[in-house]
Amino acid sequence: MSWALADVAQTPRDRCEVNWIDEAHSETIAADACKGKVKWDPVHSLWNGGMALAAVGLVPFYTTPAAIAVGFKLTGLMVLLGHSVGFHRLLIHGSFETTPWMRRFLLWCGTVAGMSGPLWIVRTHDLRDWAQRQKHCHDFLAHRRPMLVDAWWQLHCTLKLEDAPRFDLSRLEESTPIRWLERTWMIQQVPIAALLYLIGGVPLVVWGVFVRVALTVHGHWLVGHLAHRRGPQSWHVRGAGVQAHDVPWAGLITMGEAWHNNHHAYPGSARIGLHPGQADPGYTFIRALERLGLAWNVCLPTQLADRRKSLLEVGVCAPCIKGQVGRSAT
Numbered sequence: 320m321s322w323a324l325a326d327v328a329q330t331p332r333d334r335c336e337v338n339w340i341d342e343a344h345s346e347t348i349a350a351d352a353c354k355g356k357v358k359w360d361p362v363h364s365l366w367n368g369g370m371a372l373a374a375v376g377l378v379p380f381y382t383t384p385a386a387i388a389v390g391f392k393l394t395g396l397m398v399l400l401g402h403s404v405g406f407h408r409l410l411i412h413g414s415f416e417t418t419p420w421m422r423r424f425l426l427w428c429g430t431v432a433g434m435s436g437p438l439w440i441v442r443t444h445d446l447r448d449w450a451q452r453q454k455h456c457h458d459f460l461a462h463r464r465p466m467l468v469d470a471w472w473q474l475h476c477t478l479k480l481e482d483a484p485r486f487d488l489s490r491l492e493e494s495t496p497i498r499w500l501e502r503t504w505m506i507q508q509v510p511i512a513a514l515l516y517l518i519g520g521v522p523l524v525v526w527g528v529f530v531r532v533a534l535t536v537h538g539h540w541l542v543g544h545l546a547h548r549r550g551p552q553s554w555h556v557r558g559a560g561v562q563a564h565d566v567p568w569a570g571l572i573t574m575g576e577a578w579h580n581n582h583h584a585y586p587g588s589a590r591i592g593l594h595p596g597q598a599d600p601g602y603t604f605i606r607a608l609e610r611l612g613l614a615w616n617v618c619l620p621t622q623l624a625d626r627r628k629s630l631l632e633v634g635v636c637a638p639c640i641k642g643q644v645g646r647s648a649t
Contacts, residue, residue: 336587337449338413339441339491340484347484352449352456355480357472363435364475366505367536370433373529381522389519390526394534395572401428402535403574403601406440414589415605415617426500431511433532434539436501442486448586449484451547451561461561462547473540508532542569546579553594554584565597575599585620593620 341347405425408414417425426437434440450456458464459478472478491497500507508528515523550564562583569577575591575598576582582591592599608614 337445337452338411339445339486339488340449341487344485344487346482349482350449350484351480351482352453352460354482355457355459355478357459357476357478359475360477363477367474367533370529370533371537374525374533377521377525377529381525383519383522385519386522386526389515389523390530393527394531395574397428397432397531398535398572399574399600399604400425401430401432402434402539403576404604405429406432406437407444407576408589408601408605410437411441411444412587413618414587415609415614417608417614421608421613423496426497427507430500430504431507432535433508434536436504437497438488438491438501439504441488441491445486446478446480446484451583452556452559454558454560456560462544466544469544470540473543474536538573542566542573542577542579545569546577550580552580554580556583559583571598571600574601576601585623587618587623588620589617590619 336342405427406429409417409422409425410429429440430436435443447460450460457478457480459472459476462469462473464472512524512528515527545566546564547561548564550566552562552564556562563579565580566573566577570592578591578593578597578599581593581597582588585593589605590599590602591597592602605614605617609617
């Protein structure tokens with residue numbers, strides 16, 4: 320299989336934009352972020368629910384210290400390399416560039432993280448990103464409902480807007496390997512499970528696949544729910560109907576993704592933890608790649624300052640924060 324088309328250009332426009340939505344298309348201009356119906360998504364519901372049930376049902380019978388260690392280490396590794404760096408900062412936002420082979424590896428890790436394939440992740444993320452920048456949007460997209468309702472919606476359902484924006488994923492869809500990852504995202508767990516079984520038997524499979532995927536999927540939902548409900552804020556995005564919050568206790572375990580208020584303010588930035596004490600392992604990894612010559616064109620908040628007014632018009636809640644970010648992000 321040729322991987323040549325996997326390396327599509329990843330900075331199509333201003334990196335603060337919702338890059339994979341066609342903002343200029345008539346469908347997007349006329350789109351309504353409020354009107355729509357929440358419907359059961361059988362594919363992701365059975366996957367997410369099945370992983371959770373398998374984890375809960377098997378853990379009491381197949382748990383060893385080694386399996387626990389492998390499970391948590393693999394979870395952290397795939398969240399770091401796959402979800403945070405590969406899918407979110409590279410594929411979705413194009414916040415840095417890397418070599419073809421590293422890009423392929425990171426996108427594979429993103430798929431193995433277990434939430435879905437790359438095209439579904441891009442569509443789901445960008446629809447939410449676009450909707451939250453509107454003055455009003457559906458409760459589904461704002462995480463506005465109570466926790467249990469939001470959990471059911473986000474983990475087992477999908478939103479069908481009556482007038483949805485138009486996605487332009489043509490450059491991604493032309494990639495044979497990306498289409499392959501999209502088709503086989505569930506099956507990607509099989510070789511991981513086989514390898515773990517050969518190394519340590521069923522306990523490693525239970526913790527390295529079922530527990531890992533369940534933790535990743537449900538943890539992603541929980542942090543996303545909290546990040547749009549409560550928590551500290553340093554920035555206010557003018558004109559956006561949904562504001563983000565930081566979730567400090569999850570900053571490290573989400574590899575920096577939980578500093579969500581920063582991310583709303585500077586969505587194209589490779590660095591999300593902007594203030595002192597905000598751990599950001601995802602950016603640390605990107606910086607390590609940069610030092611090795613494996614990453615370049617790394618986008619930071621200082622490079623986005625002149626572009627904000629045309630899109631976000633980010634304001635500062637505390638006067639001192641802007642200077643701190645300017646110094647720490649360089």
